[in-house]
Structure formats: C-alpha cells, structure tokens
Amino acid sequence: MPVLVPTTLDEAVSAMAADPDAMVLAGGTDTMVEVNAGHRRPSCVVVVNRVSEMRSWTYDPVAATVRIGAAVTYAELLEPPLATLLPALAEASRTVGSPQIRHAGTLGGNLGTCSPAGDGLPVLSALDAVVPLASTAGERSMSVHDFMVGVKRTAREPGELITAVTVPVLSGWQGYAKVGVRNAMVIALATACVAVDTASASVRLAIGSVGPTILRCAQAEAFAASAVDFAASSASADAVRRFAELAAAASHPIDDHRASAAYRRHAIGVLASRLLRRAFPNE
Ligand SMILES: Cc1cc2nc3c(=O)[nH]c(=O)nc-3n(C[C@H](O)[C@H](O)[C@H](O)COP(=O)(O)OP(=O)(O)OC[C@H]3O[C@@H](n4cnc5c(N)ncnc54)[C@H](O)[C@@H]3O)c2cc1C
Structure with missing residues (x-):
C-alpha cells in the first residue's frame, strides 16, 4: 500500500487524482482507529499534515474572516491570537481528547469524519463557516451546512481535499x-x-x-x-x-x-x- 507524503497542495491534489479513493490522513486520530479495527483497508494513503498550505492560518481584517488550514491542530487553535479571534473554537478545542490527541488531531479531520459528536463542528456551524475543497479540477467552496450531509457523511467528492475552513469573525460573545x-x-x-x-x-x-x-x-x-x-x-x-x-x-x-x-x-x-x-x- 503506497503512503504518499506531499508537501505542497499541487502534489497533494495530484496524488488524489491518481487514486481518488485514497485514504486522506491528517493527524490519523480517527483513521488509524478505523484501520486498526479493520474497518478500512485503503489502496493508498495520502498524508496531508506536511502540506504547507494546509498547515497555517491567516486573518483577513477587511473581510473579517480567518482561513484555517485543514491540517491546523487543536493545540494550535488554542493559542492566541487565533484563540482570541475565534474563542468558541478554542473552547471546543480544549475539550477534545487528551493533549496527545489535540497535538495530532486537526479541524480538517473533524470535518472529514463528520461525526455528530465532533467538537469543532457546532462552532463552525454557528459561525457559518465555509469549506474550500480542491482537486485537479480546481477549487470549490461550500457552506459548512451543505458540507455536513449526515452521520459521518459529507459532500466531499472522491479525489477532493478539504484545504481549509474559512470562519467569519463576529463582534459578540x-x-x-x-x-x-x-x-x-x-x-x-x-x-x-x-x-x-x-x-x-x-x-x-x-x-x-x-x-x-x-x-x-x-x-x-x-x-x-x-x-x-x-x-x-x-x-x-x-x-x-x-x-x-x-x-x-x-x-x-x-x-x-x-x-x-x-x-x-x-x-x-x-x-x-x-x-x-x-x-x-x-x-
Ligand atoms: C482517544 C481519542 C479521543 C478523541 N476525542 C475527541 C473529542 O473529544 N472530540 C472530537 O471531536 N473528536 C475526538 N476524537 C476524534 C478525532 O481526534 C477528531 O475527529 C479529529 O479532529 C480528527 O482529526 P485527524 O487530523 O486526526 O483526522 P484523521 O484521522 O487523519 O482523518 C479523519 C477523517 O477525515 C479525513 N480527512 C482528514 N483530513 C482531510 C482533508 N484535508 N481533506 C479530506 N479529508 C480529510 C480522513 O480521510 C478521515 O476520513 C478522538 C479520537 C481519539 C482516538
């Protein structure tokens, strides 16, 4: 089973195009549980937590939005200034698993799994976040409400990667x-x-x-x-x-x-x- 470790978004989407059903792995805190339990036997693994474009976040004060790379971890979401811009996301991140899980687990992985119990997801819903998805066909964005389709079901198509989450910065508590x-x-x-x-x-x-x-x-x-x-x-x-x-x-x-x-x-x-x-x- 090939395990590909791209470091750029171009490399990552090309890897996905070569095997659209490849298993995307970020922190592995959900995927490895499934693999170890025998619920998943991927033909190929594309590791995304070294893709530089997915590892960082940016604040746009004009649009009043924060774009959080999909491979940003909970431990990073807990740190200011990001935690100050999005305090509910920081509060949710603080409740996730243990320090080990918070250092490995990512917001993109929470979205990818789309469990109704995912701690990041109510915050993204309340803030009307937008999910950008990339493939070799280009990028499309959709509301997080449309992205989350059902129990562990999303609108992500085979071959697509969640690249980030764009979250509006609101003016109240x-x-x-x-x-x-x-x-x-x-x-x-x-x-x-x-x-x-x-x-x-x-x-x-x-x-x-x-x-x-x-x-x-x-x-x-x-x-x-x-x-x-x-x-x-x-x-x-x-x-x-x-x-x-x-x-x-x-x-x-x-x-x-x-x-x-x-x-x-x-x-x-x-x-x-x-x-x-x-x-x-x-x-
Ligand atoms: C001990 C333990 C405790 C936990 N506690 C909590 C908790 O308190 N709260 C909580 O919400 N969750 C918890 N989890 C679940 C898990 O940590 C989170 O869902 C986490 O956000 C998953 O992120 P990850 O980076 O590890 O994802 P991964 O396991 O790498 O991936 C998860 C899913 O998302 C897909 N995926 C990941 N990144 C992308 C991407 N960029 N594009 C497309 N698909 C992608 C993967 O293919 C997979 O289907 C726990 C897990 C464990 C093992």
Missing part, C-alpha cells in the same frame, strides 16, 4: 459547552455553541450529538434576537428558560448505549441556557 459521561476523553452526549453577532443583532445556536449531523436552532435564534438586550448584555430569566425549551425542541436525539434521548434533550436545554446566560450575564 461566543462559547461552547458539552456534556459527556466524564469530563475528558469522552464522546459527547450533547454539545452546543452560542455565538452572538452584535453587528447584526443576532444570536446563533448550533447543537451536536442530538441528530444525524449538527443542527442549527432557527426558532431559538429568532426568539433570542428579540428577547435579549444587546446593549445592556441582559436577558431575563424567562427568556433564558424559553431559549432552553426551544433549543431542546430543536434536537432529534436517539436512545443509545451512552444515553437516552430524553437525557440528551434535557442536556441541550441546560447547555443552551448556560451559554445564553454567559453571553448575556445581566438579568
């Missing part, structure tokens, strides 16, 4: 929280990201582990936008309670061996209310 059966090294039972954009007077809420993929909560968002006071950073206790109810109602959890659907739905309400209170601390 943002945060991430999750519930698991313990505090670390755990697959989340429920996750939530709240992102406030004071410029558009909007509140975004994305939830994970409670549906086939990450869900945005349109009703809770619309309610919050009309119920909170952006200037005073305040929300009434009733508003926080209603936001939590609408968030829980937007979830579509299942019963499984980790938790019941009822527990997960309740957890979403708790996470949503805590995050909204952190965003609007005054009553």
